[in-house]
Amino acid sequence: MVAFFFYGTLCHPPLLETVLGRAAATRPARLAGHSVAWAEGAAFPLIFPAPDGTAEGLLCEGLSGEDAARLDFYEGGFGYDARTLRVETDNGPVEARVYLPRPGLWQPGQAWRLADWAGRYGPTAVATAQDFMALRGKLPASALAARYGAMLVRGASRLRAAAPQPATLRRAPRADDLHVTAREVPYARFFAVEEWRVGWRQFDGAMNAPVDRAVFVSCDAVTVLPYDPVRDRVLLIEQFRAGPMARGDAAAWQLEAIAGRIDAGETPEEAARREAVEEAGLTLGPLLPAASYYPSPGILTEYLYSYVGLADLPDGIAGVFGQADEAEDIRGHLIAFDHMMELVASGEIANSPLILTALWLQRERARLRAGL
DSSP states (O other), rough: EEEEEOOOOOOHHHHHHHHHSSSOEEEEEEEEEEEEETTSSSSSSSEEEEEEEEEEEEEEEEEEEEHHHHHHHHHHTTTTEEEEEEEETTEEEEEEEEEETTTOOOOOOOOOOHHHHHHHHHHHHHHHHHHHHHHTTOOOOHHHHHHHHHHHHHHHHHHHTSSOOOOOOOOOTTTSEEEEEEEEEEEESEEEEEEEEEEBBBBTTTTTTOOOEEEEEEEOOEEEEEEEETTTTTEEEEEOHHHHHHHSSOOEEEEEEEEEETTTTTHHHHHHHHHHHHOOOOOOOOOOEEEESSSSSTTOOOOEEEEEEEEOTTOOOEEEEOOGTTTTTTEEEEEEHHHHHHHHHHHHHHHHHHHHHHHHHHHHHHHHHOOO
């Protein structure tokens, strides 16, 4: 049996239970000569030597070899190694394993508090840990850690998906409607492909025999169309898209609304405003929800939140923007509303989020121009 000292996210009981696969008792403990801070630019804590510091945390004792293996799998891929150190408790010192980061990986930032992290990332981290631990024995921890950012976004998407949804015409879901017998991940990088073997309740009430279904996993995202109701104009963006290219479409440059995935720890509205700055240099006014939807539910997990963002769009505001570290090369087009609808009619605008949002704006345009 072995003891572990946790000073960071594993002090969050739901996360520790998910990683261990069971509940475990803990008690307060302290590691002298160390402090805990946010890792600079990251969403997790970092412990580092500090002669006058004391890292507060939890001691978890009586863990089995299997418990230790699960913890090593979860922590090891991120560049943390366990060392045995002496920690202090109210009942005296105890030898415990402590996960310490390998030198030079991160730099400490602001002081870290568990409550701050839990309030912003806790539920998402737990949902992500469920996915992470489900792949133990199927993929190496290093491969999962390399795409942990994408996994966090997927975890946040699953939390939003679990919210109550209307079911007035369609069948209201029940807990026993689905029976999953297998889930494999043959490909996982920024996106992933998952293969599920699943049975579901048919309309006659019987469960069908499990069948194989492949799903392309992408996360929740936002689109936002900037609209100036005073000048009656919109701002579209244009960029290269791999999907049309791979289809064989010579028109690989697409006219679109501003768009991007919703990062862990942010709301759809926050993501829309962030993307407007990154892709068009715009600070948006009120955000008006146009629709929330699955663009292709037969094969995609992606769920979109589409908005019209009221904005001041004077002449000369369009330019070339994008995140260089994401190879983005994005050109803005400032055009009249009527010109946009002509492009929809001609097929030059050929992606569903922008078409849908344009039609919503066509319906609501008179109200918005009247200031209502």
